[in-house]
């Protein structure tokens with residue numbers, strides 16, 4: 001019983017406490033607290049908007065994440081941890097970039113003799129002057145040595161070239 005009494009505050013102490021509280025509870029403090037609450041509310045609303053927008057842009061299930069983000073801050077935090085790793089637009093762009101690079105690699109090659117980078121329509125290596133391709137006698141386009149006919153102007157490849165190929169094969 002004695003212990004309980006020691007926890008009770010006497011009336012004079014209570015008055016002192018309330019005076020202390022009211023002296024602390026200044027309009028400035030009220031104002032500061034108000035600002036904090038407003039900022040927290042704004043951040044909360046923004047976190048929901050951001051989560052929904054981000055999920056939508058990533059092609060994720062945005063209505064589901066919208067509901068999850070209603071849990072103040074924890075929802076948005078959980079989304080940050082579990083969201084899809086890349087934006088859908090970025091993903092498409094990257095795939096396109098890879099495809100373009102592959103096409104570029106196909107267009108450009110290397111000289112078999114010196115390794116100098118050459119384009120697909122080069123006939124002679126600009127570095128070591130070794131012959132890379134045959135040239136069509138009619139349209140003067142670069143042709144692959146294995147082609148029997150020019151795909152640009154339909155000129156059949158000459159007998160001399162065919163014979164030369166045979167000699168090379170033997």
Ligand SMILES: [Zn+2]
Pocket residue numbers: 111112113114115116125126127128129130
């Ligand atoms: Zn070369």
Ligand SMILES: [Zn+2]
Pocket residue numbers: 136137138139140141150151152153154155
């Ligand atoms: Zn041709």
